[in-house]
Every structure is written in C-alpha cells, then in structure tokens.
C-alpha cells in the first residue's frame with residue numbers, strides 16, 4: 001500500500017519548514033561524533049575518575065574502551081509507582097551488557113514527578129518545567145564522554161519527553177528507551193471516577209473515596225489508563241526507540257525481563273563503535289516524528305503530546321505545529337479505544353492485540369512511513385510483531401493477529417472514528433486542542449454563556465454553591481506557561497462531570513492543560529495566545545456566549561466584532577511563589593507558547609544556535 005497522500009504532504013511541509021534548523025542540528029551531531037568528548041579523548045586522570053568505583057572486572061574494559069559502555073540515565077524513585085520498578089534495572093542492565101562484552105554505568109539520575117500526586121496542588125506548577133530540568137540533567141550525565149550508547153529509564157508524563165530532549169542533543173549516540181510496564185488492573189478507572197463524583201455530591205465520605213483510590217492505585221507499575229505516561233510508551237515504539245511490543249508487557253514478569261535483556265543486547269549491537277552503529281539522530285527524523293503523530297491520532301492519546309511532540313521534535317531540529325497534527329487527525333482513523341476514550345485499560349488493550357496490532361493495521365494501510373530507521377531490526381514492520389516466550393523461555397516475535405475485541409481495537413476498514421482523536425479548534429478566542437475521542441456525539445458542540453475563573457479552586461467552590469447549575473462554558477484563564485507554568489486542571493473533571501450528569505451542557509476553555517486521564521468533559525485546552533500575554537481568552541467576561549465545536553473546529557466568542565476588538569484584556573496575576581515555584585521564574589519568563597513546545601530551554605537554545613552561522617560549535621564574528 002502506498003503512503004497516504006496527506007501523511008506525505010504533512011511530512012513534506014515539516015521537512016521544508018525545518019530545513020535550516022535540521023541541517024544545523026545534523027551538522028552539530030556530526031561534530032559531536034567526530035570531535036566531541038568521548039573515551040579516546042579523555043586524559044588518564046579523566047578516565048581514572050570515571051572508573052574509580054567500577055567493579056574490578058569492568059575496569060580494564062572501561063579504560064581501554066574494549067566494548068561499548070552504556071550510559072544509563074535513570075528516573076528511578078520509589079514514590080512514583082511507574083518508576084519504582086527501575087530500582088534494580090541498572091544492575092540488571094550491567095549484567096546484560098557484560099553478557100555481550102559491554103559495560104554500563106549510571107550516568108545520571110533525573111527527577112520524576114508524578115502528576116497524580118501533584119494534581120490540584122501547587123507542585124503541579126513545576127510539572128511542565130520539570131521537563132527542561134530532566135533534559136538538562138540528561139545532558140549533564142552524558143557530557144562526561146564515557147559512553148557509546150544510552151539507555152533511558154523513564155516512563156511518566158514529563159520524563160520521557162525530557163529524556164529525549166536531552167538525549168537528542170547527544171544524538172550521535174545510539175539510544176534506547178527501556179520501559180518497566182503497567183501495574184496490574186485494579187478498580188476500573190470508570191468506577192474510580194464514579195466514586196469521585198459521588199464524593200463531590202456528598203454521597204460518600206472521604207473513607208470510601210480513599211478506599212476506591214487505593215483499590216485503583218494498588219501496586220508497582222504505570223497507571224493503567226491511557227494517559228500521558230502510556231502515550232509516551234506508544235510514541236517511543238512508533239519512533240522506533242524501544243524494543244517492539246515493549247510498552248505494555250506487565251511489570252516485573254519474565255517476558256518483561258526477556259525484552260529488557262534483548263534490548264540491552266541490541267543496544268550494544270548498534271553502539272557507536274560497532275559495525276552497524278545506529279545513532280539517535282538517524283532514527284528521530286521528520287518521518288519518525290510523523291509516525292509518532294499518526295500513532296497519537298489513531299489511539300486517541302494524551303493532549304499533553306501536542307506540547308511534548310513539538311518539543312521533542314525541536315530538540316532534533318524539526319519544527320511541527322498543531323496544523324500538522326490537525327491535518328493528520330483529519331485522515332488518520334481512530335482504531336483504539338482505551339480509557340478515557342473507552343472502558344478498557346492498557347492491560348485489556350494489550351491482551352486483545354496491543355500496539356503491534358495497531359501498528360500493523362496502520363502500516364498496512366499506508367499511514368506510516370516505512371523508510372525509517374528503527375532500533376529493532378526490520379524497521380517499522382518489526383513493531384507490528386508480538387513478543388512472547390516460547391517453551392524454552394526464549395523471546396520470540398511473531399506477526400500480530402487481528403484485534404480480539406472490536407470494542408477496544410478495530411481493523412482499519414472499520415474504525416471507531418474516521419478521523420483521529422485530537423482536533424485543533426480555533427477562532428476569535430485563539431487556538432486550542434480538543435480531545436474528541438472521549439466525547440459523546442451530543443456534546444461535540446456546546447454553545448453556552450461563559451463563567452470566567454482565575455483558579456481551579458474558584459471553579460470548585462462555584463460548583464459546590466450551585467452557581468454552575470446551568471448550561472455553561474467554564475473559562476479558566478491565567479493557567480498558561482507564562483502565568484503559572486501550565487498546570488493540569490484534571491481536578492475539575494469530577495465537579496464538571498457532576499454538572500453534566502445533572503443534564504447541563506458544560507464545556508471547559510482554558511489556557512492550561514488537562515491530564516491524559518481527562519476525557520468526558522468537552523474542553524479546549526492549551527488555548528493560545530495565553531491570557532498572561534494578553535491573549536483573547538483574557539477578554540472573555542461572564543455571560544459572553546461561547547461556541548466550542550469539535551465538528552467544525554470552532555472556538556468562538558459570539559459577540560459583536562467591534563465590541564470584542566475594543567475590549568481590554570484582564571490583568572492576570574497568578575501565584576508564583578511557595579512550593580519552590582519561585583525557582584522557576586526563568587522558565588515562566590521565557591517559555592514559548594504550548595504549540596511551540598513550551599520549553600524555555602529549547603527556545604533559548606534555538607536563539608543561540610541561530611547565531612552560530614555555518615560553524616555548528618563556535619560563535620562566528622558577525
């Protein structure tokens with residue numbers, strides 16, 4: 001099947017737009033490879049420092065650079081359930097590396113914050129910016145020049161994008177993401193949300209709520225809904241940066257361990273000084289980024305990736321925007337329904353076909369670029385294969401079958417929706433992102449008067465006081481990157497869900513974010529320009545009629561144009577101190593819009609790189 005013409009034209013657009021920045025990136029990576037810091041360039045003293053605490057049997061190999069040395073960047077901590085299993089991974093990776101004549105060292109630990117723990121709390125204001133801290137920490141770890149390959153241990157929301165942003169600046173190094181797998185299913189996500197709504201209505205108390213939360217979040221592994229963390233996994237497979245089928249194999253199982261072992265062996269095989277080196281920059285190109293975007297649309301993934309994918313792409317010199325995503329969304333059929341888009345969790349999704357089935361379907365129908373390089377042998381085709389253990393406990397890959405449950409995965413000829421899960425909405429209120437995959441047909445268009453808020457607490461209070469007992473578009477502004485770091489407003493979903501259950505038409509419009517777990521409330525999120533920089537969302541007043549329509553892509557305030565143009569934007573003053581938020585003033589000050597990735601670090605990097613002219617490393621005198 002030939003490549004879908006829209007996928008082809010969007011890719012061409014991206015290649016054209018990224019010409020200069022991509023060329024600059026590739027030139028810099030070539031310089032890194034040829035002249036950058038690496039083991040042969042280290043002095044005896046440099047090397048002695050690096051191996052001083054190494055196991056004696058590794059020392060010689062490390063000093064003589066006999067085999068590749070894998071730099072592990074780990075996001076381990078034991079508060080985040082998804083990352084807790086990483087505790088022993090570095091030791092295991094070292095063993096697997098030795099099996100094939102290589103070594104491994106932990107190059108750095110990076111922070112991993114949990115958006116579940118910080119949801120609705122001040123710490124959430126650090127979340128998007130933590131991605132930059134992770135990228136910089138990754139770069140710091142890799143800057144020691146000790147490594148010929150990189151293993152990234154990270155799963156959750158900001159961690160994978162941050163790790164990739166950092167690693168891409170060392171794109172001459174072959175790099176693999178190694179996941180740890182999902183938690184076993186607990187209380188179904190839908191029931192958890194139902195108990196939350198009962199709590200909001202005062203029908204159950206805190207004890208019952210706590211019981212439900214703990215029955216849902218009950219062990220090690222990634223949360224089971226298809227939120228940002230699991231969307232990260234999906235993307236890493238579509239990018240070809242993981243072992244095939246690695247995403248959703250249950251945590252701490254023999255199959256999981258076998259895939260990790262095979263992954264480490266493969267990484268050594270494609271290490272920098274090997275016969276077949278596969279640098280990261282050769283894998284993450286414009287086509288791979290488009291493949292990841294196709295995966296996002298086909299699976300109804302997290303809206304957060306409309307920020308993360310542009311940021312990751314930029315770290316590789318590739319410029320994408322929401323128009324690209326929207327054009328892909330128009331043609332890519334949605335063939336997977338995972339919570340919040342449907343009742344199935346990722347374990348169920350995996351059991352009935354998982355990502356290999358989705359990738360194979362899309363690939364066979366011409367929605368994926370096949371001429372991409374991937375870490376696994378066999379290119380993107382190999383990601384259409386399932387991993388299993390044979391009766392000798394050896395890892396084997398076999399072509400995936402058709403879906404075993406068409407409520408969860410559909411054949412491409414009979415999709416859930418003809419278009420993808422995420423839409424661009426735009427109009428006189430700006431541009432925003434809309435997750436259509438979880439919205440019922442009768443809620444795809446909402447026209448109602450606005451009620452304007454500056455904080456999520458104020459929304460909850462108004463709901464509690466019955467002030468939202470009507471059709472309403474709740475506008476929460478002052479939540480963009482420049483204002484307060486762009487928190488997720490997921491805690492608003494239960495109260496707004498209660499209003500919907502009462503029969504009211506409800507929508508949310510915000511310059512902030514929602515979570516990958518948010519779904520059922522119609523919402524335009526990431527609306528830009530954000531209120532803090534005077535965007536139109538700052539001009540909305542209580543009672544203005546707003547129309548939000550996923551079918552036509554409208555985000556409009558229905559008001560006389562002259563009155564609208566003359567209206568002044570409200571002044572936004574968000575809370576910026578306490579809980580360490582004051583340390584992130586520089587990020588708030590410099591963050592570019594969400595559509596450009598909202599990364600101050602990348603924004604300033606690009607500005608500086610632009611001044612370097614043809615010399616990718618040194619400033620020219622101009």
Ligand SMILES: O=C(O)[C@H](O)[C@@H](O)[C@H](O)[C@H](O)COP(=O)(O)O
Pocket residue numbers: 114115116117119157223226227228229302304488490514515516517518
């Ligand atoms: O996937 C995401 O985008 C999230 O940031 C995610 O981490 C989430 O917010 C919490 O885990 C909430 O989970 P609940 O729906 O259980 O509150």
